[in-house]
Every structure is written in C-alpha cells, then in structure tokens.
Amino acid sequence: MTNWPQAELDDVRRLHALAAGIPGAEVTERVFNEPLPAVWDLMWSDGRRFIEFQPDMRSVESVQREGDRITMLVRSTFGMRARLQGVVRPGWCWLQSRFLLIGMAATEDPTGGTRVALTGGVRVPGRAALIPLGVRRESRKSLDRLASKLET
Amino acid sequence: MIEEPEQLVRRAQGGDTLAMNDLLDQLTPYVGRICGPIALSNGPDATQEALVAVFRSLRTLKEPGALFGWVRAIAVREAIRVARQDQRQVPADLDELPAPNDPQLLVDVRDTLARLTPEHRALLVLRDIEGLDEQAAAVLLELPAGTAKSRLHRARASFRKAWGS
Missing domain, CATH: 1.10.10.10 (Winged helix-like DNA-binding domain superfamily/Winged helix DNA-binding domain)
Known part of the structure; x- marks a missing residue:
C-alpha cells in the first residue's frame, strides 16, 4: 500500500519538539500579518539581519556555509565572541555555541500570515540545557523588535 | 554525509543539540508515518506530541540501537491518545x-x-x-x-x- 496518510510537521511544531529535550528552554510564538518570505527575510537574510533582533548581538564577523550547515563568528554587545554552528533553512534556524543556543522557526499560518517561534538563551556550557533566567522575556523582546522592523 | 541514528543518539545524550536537530530530521518522517494513519486529521498534533515525548526522555534510552522500536512505541501511544481526545472522530x-x-x-x-x-x-x-x-x-x-x-x-x-x- 502506498497511500497511507502521513502526518507532516511544520517548522514551528518541530521547534517545540526539539526544545522539549532542552531543560530550561521555552518556546515563544507570535503571528504576524506579513507573508512567510517577507518575515523570514527579516529574520535571517544570510545572517546579516539576524543580529538586529536577537538579544545582545552586535556584529557578525564571518559566515561560512556548506549546504544548510553554517558556522558564524559573532560578537556580543559586551565584546565577547561566539562561534555559532548549526543548520539554517528557509523557516528554520538552529545554532549552538558553547555558551549559546538559538532556535528560530517560521511557518505559514492559516490566517494568511506567518507564525514565528523563538527559543534559546544562555547554555549550560556544552550541555543540552539552558540557564533558565529571562528566557521567555528575551524571546518576547526579540519578537517585539521583529514586529517593529516589519512595521517599518 | 548523513550520520547513523545510533551515533546521533549518543551525541545528543552527551549534550550536542545539533545532533538533536539531525535526529529530529530523521525521526520526523518516521513518526509522521505512524501517527498519520492512527490520528488522521490530528496527525500533526500527534506527531508533535510524540516527538516532544521522545526528546524529553531521550536521556533515558539506554540502548541507542533500539531507537526506532522505542520511538515506535511512543508514537503509537501518543497517536492513540490524541485520536481518543478528538470527540469529532x-x-x-x-x-x-x-x-x-x-x-x-x-x-x-x-x-x-x-x-x-x-x-x-x-x-x-x-x-x-x-x-x-x-x-x-x-x-x-x-x-x-x-x-x-x-x-x-x-x-x-x-x-x-x-x-x-
């Protein structure tokens, strides 16, 4: 038999699944009126815009890509550097450094807009766990910054 | 190169979240194939719930070689639970x-x-x-x-x- 119904999982649902394996992680969602390509372009755009709404990011010093694999050297507003490694596809971004985890997902919403979900924060060094301080607040602030950018 | 699921499980259990990401890529179609026919229109909910349960308890999987059997049991359990909850069906x-x-x-x-x-x-x-x-x-x-x-x-x-x- 070949026509068994198969359940599909959108990227926002995938983010919830992945975050479930990371103690301390929270997923914060918001629906924007703009279509997915426009929203994702603001969220990622080859990494250039990524730092504009993620917390405490000042600059991207280098980006290396091979397929959907990426390595980025970023500098925080406090001057510290982080080497982020991960996977980026349209609608999906998962990055880790020794001290940071960043997860972003976006998918078309039935309303015609875009559902965006964020997770991440300060990582327990080398572990699949976050230090559970201000995780949800930072994601909300990031979504606020994204909303502001979409309005302009 | 696609890494073997057993290796990914070991790396994920060691705290590597990129391995978790790659494991999610490999498990999602498998879980969707189980949850879709059982939960029908609630298939995406069931698939999400099953994968949440999988990643929440991945550390408890003692034998990585048993991954797919373990995931199968969780997926069937979650799909039945989600399908039962839907009063429309x-x-x-x-x-x-x-x-x-x-x-x-x-x-x-x-x-x-x-x-x-x-x-x-x-x-x-x-x-x-x-x-x-x-x-x-x-x-x-x-x-x-x-x-x-x-x-x-x-x-x-x-x-x-x-x-x-």
Missing part, C-alpha cells in the same frame, strides 16, 4: 479489519481508517506499515495476544461487507 462500531494488501484498501485508505477505532488503526499500522506480527503488535498495544489475533481474524468478512454495501 466517532468511528463506527466496527471491530473488523481488512487483510494486509487487500486491494480494497488501496481505493481509499483514509476513508477506511476513519471507520475504525484508534486502537484498530494502530493494529493496522503496526502490522502493515511496521511489519510486526500480531503477537508483537499485541504486546506493544498491551492487548492479550488472543484478542488481537481474533480481532484481526474475524475482521475481514464484515469489513468487506461494509465496503460492498
């Missing part, structure tokens, strides 16, 4: 199932499945998609082996009658 009182590879099933599997209870759909999935024998399916569903076997055996005639009417 009221299956007919049909304790009969079609035979494996029954050509009638090829006509419209979704319509066929919608007439069955979630537990019956799970039996079909375990037998026809996962290739388990009746005894193994019964163990996974916590049914007496005889019950599973008799349900499967008695199924065909009345199921065909339902199709013929």
Whole structure:
C-alpha cells in the first residue's frame, strides 16, 4: 500500500519538539500579518539581519556555509565572541555555541500570515540545557523588535 | 554525509543539540508515518506530541540501537491518545479489519481508517506499515495476544461487507 496518510510537521511544531529535550528552554510564538518570505527575510537574510533582533548581538564577523550547515563568528554587545554552528533553512534556524543556543522557526499560518517561534538563551556550557533566567522575556523582546522592523 | 541514528543518539545524550536537530530530521518522517494513519486529521498534533515525548526522555534510552522500536512505541501511544481526545472522530462500531494488501484498501485508505477505532488503526499500522506480527503488535498495544489475533481474524468478512454495501 502506498497511500497511507502521513502526518507532516511544520517548522514551528518541530521547534517545540526539539526544545522539549532542552531543560530550561521555552518556546515563544507570535503571528504576524506579513507573508512567510517577507518575515523570514527579516529574520535571517544570510545572517546579516539576524543580529538586529536577537538579544545582545552586535556584529557578525564571518559566515561560512556548506549546504544548510553554517558556522558564524559573532560578537556580543559586551565584546565577547561566539562561534555559532548549526543548520539554517528557509523557516528554520538552529545554532549552538558553547555558551549559546538559538532556535528560530517560521511557518505559514492559516490566517494568511506567518507564525514565528523563538527559543534559546544562555547554555549550560556544552550541555543540552539552558540557564533558565529571562528566557521567555528575551524571546518576547526579540519578537517585539521583529514586529517593529516589519512595521517599518 | 548523513550520520547513523545510533551515533546521533549518543551525541545528543552527551549534550550536542545539533545532533538533536539531525535526529529530529530523521525521526520526523518516521513518526509522521505512524501517527498519520492512527490520528488522521490530528496527525500533526500527534506527531508533535510524540516527538516532544521522545526528546524529553531521550536521556533515558539506554540502548541507542533500539531507537526506532522505542520511538515506535511512543508514537503509537501518543497517536492513540490524541485520536481518543478528538470527540469529532466517532468511528463506527466496527471491530473488523481488512487483510494486509487487500486491494480494497488501496481505493481509499483514509476513508477506511476513519471507520475504525484508534486502537484498530494502530493494529493496522503496526502490522502493515511496521511489519510486526500480531503477537508483537499485541504486546506493544498491551492487548492479550488472543484478542488481537481474533480481532484481526474475524475482521475481514464484515469489513468487506461494509465496503460492498
């Protein structure tokens, strides 16, 4: 038999699944009126815009890509550097450094807009766990910054 | 290069979240194939719930080689639970199932499945998609082996009658 119904999982649902394996992680969602390509372009755009709404990011010093694999050297507003490694596809971004985890997902919403979900924060060094301080607040602030950018 | 699931499990259990990401890529279609036919329109909810349960308890998986059997059990359990919660789906009182590879099933599997209870759909999935024998399916569903076997055996005639009417 070949026509068994198969359940599909959108990227926002995938983010919830992945975050479930990371103690301390929270997923914060918001629906924007703009279509997915426009929203994702603001969220990622080859990494250039990524730092504009993620917390405490000042600059991207280098980006290396091979397929959907990426390595980025970023500098925080406090001057510290982080080497982020991960996977980026349209609608999906998962990055880790020794001290940071960043997860972003976006998918078309039935309303015609875009559902965006964020997770991440300060990582327990080398572990699949976050230090559970201000995780949800930072994601909300990031979504606020994204909303502001979409309005302009 | 695609990494073997066992290696990914070990790296994920060691705290590598990129390995978790890659494991999610490999497990999502598998879980979707199990949850879709059991939970039907609630398939995405069931798939998400199953994967949440998988990643929440990945650290407890002692034998990475047993990954897919472990995931299968979680996916079936979550799909049945989610399907039961949906009051909109009221299956007919049909304790009969079609035979494996029954050509009638090829006509419209979704319509066929919608007439069955979630537990019956799970039996079909375990037998026809996962290739388990009746005894193994019964163990996974916590049914007496005889019950599973008799349900499967008695199924065909009345199921065909339902199709013929």
